[in-house]
Amino acid sequence: MSIGLARLREEPDRIRQGAIDKGEDPTIVDQALVLEGKRRTLLGESDRLKAERNAASKKIGEAIRAGAAPNGPEVADLKRASTDAGTQIEKLDADLAATESALEELLLRIPNPADPDVPVGDASANKVVRTWGELLPREATTDGQAWTRRPHWDVAEALHMFDLERGAKITGSGWPVYTGPGSRLQRALIDFMLDVHTEEHGMTEIWPPAVVNSASARGTGQIPDKEDQMYVVPRDDLYLVPTAEVPVTNLHRDEIFEADQLPIRYAAYSPCFRREAGAAGKDTRGILRVHQFDKVEMVFFEKPEASTEALEWLTGRAEVILQRLGLAYRVLLMATGDLGFVQAKKYDLEVWAPGVERWLEVSSCSNFRDYQARRMAIRYRPEAGAKPELVHTLNGSGLALARTVAAILETYQQPDGNLAVPEALQPYMHTARVTP
RNA sequence: GGAGAGGUCGCCUAGUGGCCUAGGGCGCCGCACUGGAAAUGCGGUAUGGGGCAACCCAUCGAGGGUUCAAAUCCCUCCCUCUCCGCCA
Structure with a gap:
């Protein structure tokens, strides 16, 4: 990425104007903002599920150490919960990866805004x-x-x-x-x-x-x-x-x-x-x-x-x-x-x-x-x-x-x-x- | 090019499937002790991301795979070191 995500969120107007001044397409800035919102939503959901999976795995470890059979019924539910979360994570992460690469693509097309004292024009x-x-x-x-x-x-x-x-x-x-x-x-x-x-x-x-x-x-x-x-x-x-x-x-x-x-x-x-x-x-x-x-x-x-x-x-x-x-x-x-x-x-x-x-x-x-x-x-x-x-x-x-x-x-x-x-x-x- | 050994936190190092949420030492920062310092003790000390916050997620050279779970097992690649070959 080239334009920072924080800056994109904080001063989209300046970045948009910068693109116009350099003769680039300013609507990319808005497309990027949409994808950035989507990225954060997906990331939050994925992180939440990963936390769940980590917790389940940890419990399995504790149960086995406490004497449960590794393949026994006591841990089966936990394993299923972990596997289910894993399946969802896989989907979310695939979506996330696609979103991030599309976002990165857009960011690469947003130019660095010129300094204020640079004359505007050709x-x-x-x-x-x-x-x-x-x-x-x-x-x-x-x-x-x-x-x-x-x-x-x-x-x-x-x-x-x-x-x-x-x-x-x-x-x-x-x-x-x-x-x-x-x-x-x-x-x-x-x-x-x-x-x-x-x-x-x-x-x-x-x-x-x-x-x-x-x-x-x-x-x-x-x-x-x-x-x-x-x-x-x-x-x-x-x-x-x-x-x-x-x-x-x-x-x-x-x-x-x-x-x-x-x-x-x-x-x-x-x-x-x-x-x-x-x-x-x-x-x-x-x-x-x-x-x-x-x-x-x-x-x-x-x-x-x-x-x-x-x-x-x-x-x-x-x-x-x-x-x-x-x-x-x-x-x-x-x-x-x-x-x-x-x-x-x-x-x-x-x-x-x-x-x-x-x-x-x-x-x-x-x-x-x-x-x-x-x-x-x-x-x-x-x-x-x-x-x-x-x-x-x-x-x-x-x-x-x-x-x-x-x-x-x-x-x-x-x-x-x-x-x-x-x-x-x-x-x-x-x-x-x-x-x- | 061939054979072997390695790559873990700023540096050194522990770690061979779950008490690793990566331990210890050095260095660094803060505090205590001191007239001041040394020594000692206590605490802190990676990066990125998400969240108002508590906190959560990811990263043990890189990427893939196995597994409920990977620093740890498997595959591919990169780099470093030693020896051999070749060579300005």
């Missing part, structure tokens, strides 16, 4: 909350000489940094091979990002499995919601991760934290695999949309009262990376219609790519509030001895590599065709310039 209601850096034009002038910034695939080809054709030969279209300085750049970016997040931002580094089981895929909602987007290994019931969010969030599935353990903040590198089903023909050139890319992901577990502030901080940590790399970007507050099913609030970071003259999404920072935590039963104890409560989970890219690489190539290309290495990466690249 993508056109997204708000640019800030822009950083200089937006370089494609048609440039350097030292009085006019020149044209090329798209990243041209820069990469000239400098032998990645090879899309050979990637297509060994795997398929959308599986880039990074070569020479391109490969080095991958390593440099991963190292740089992890260093900043761990050493300066205090996050704990995680190097997770790139493949997860179905329970983990279910935990973060990849199945059933986004099953089409994942590569599957059916023989072993395993899934290639589309983001480190999946393994890292599942680190603490079914766990209960003490209050002083929170917040827990991770930074994790992983390769990311996405089928991009339905995106055929989009962004076919270069590395803007590929089946395998690399990403450093931030995953936070927070106390509920801290999560609103944590999202701002998380987003800021992703911005730090772009600023250090000297890449111009903007921050978008996504409107309800552009939010996913599970996010309460989301900022997208888009980097400016002057060669293709486009904004490229390189990070998506979200607060899930307790929605994901409920699915995974990740809780904490507000104080010693108190009842566990759900934590809030957040995550955001910090950053996705392929598009960041594209922005670097297009931003830092020089009129002579060489590539200047951003200062922050020079210690990792061991050079200030990439030449053919």
Whole structure:
């Protein structure tokens, strides 16, 4: 389940409105309420009968210990009472199981309501909350000489940094091979990002499995919601991760934290695999949309009262990376219609790519509030001895590599065709310039 | 992959069909004793669900089965450890 039953009963109106704002069917909320009522009725009746059966069994035990024959007439009535209750319980429980699975089905279709400060509407209601850096034009002038910034695939080809054709030969279209300085750049970016997040931002580094089981895929909602987007290994019931969010969030599935353990903040590198089903023909050139890319992901577990502030901080940590790399970007507050099913609030970071003259999404920072935590039963104890409560989970890219690489190539290309290495990466690249 | 041993409450452990409503120890919390503490004693200490409440139901790795009754017996699966094989 995703929306909590208690919340469903307590504030159905807010949940209904949340569904409307996200363009989902609000009548599911009412259907769920009906089933929830039925569930409680059945459960009460079943529990009552189970108590009866337990009492009868206990009496049989006592009678036998007192000397009655186990198969004698003295216990026959008790056995019959117990068996009769058992028959009814079986029926009730079958009905209950059907009701619960129907209810769960409905709950999975009720979206997480957006935060009150999220603009309502479709993508056109997204708000640019800030822009950083200089937006370089494609048609440039350097030292009085006019020149044209090329798209990243041209820069990469000239400098032998990645090879899309050979990637297509060994795997398929959308599986880039990074070569020479391109490969080095991958390593440099991963190292740089992890260093900043761990050493300066205090996050704990995680190097997770790139493949997860179905329970983990279910935990973060990849199945059933986004099953089409994942590569599957059916023989072993395993899934290639589309983001480190999946393994890292599942680190603490079914766990209960003490209050002083929170917040827990991770930074994790992983390769990311996405089928991009339905995106055929989009962004076919270069590395803007590929089946395998690399990403450093931030995953936070927070106390509920801290999560609103944590999202701002998380987003800021992703911005730090772009600023250090000297890449111009903007921050978008996504409107309800552009939010996913599970996010309460989301900022997208888009980097400016002057060669293709486009904004490229390189990070998506979200607060899930307790929605994901409920699915995974990740809780904490507000104080010693108190009842566990759900934590809030957040995550955001910090950053996705392929598009960041594209922005670097297009931003830092020089009129002579060489590539200047951003200062922050020079210690990792061991050079200030990439030449053919 | 083969053989064996295991999986019980935060941790360790008892438990081989009914006095298990899961016992004991450690740890933790409260109280008593103390000038304060240690030691000691007493009590409490899982999760989910239902009920205004007393309380009830479920859960002993997971799922099924046998039985009036399963931590305990049977079946399937998962995981951990030891040895062997293979291997970066």
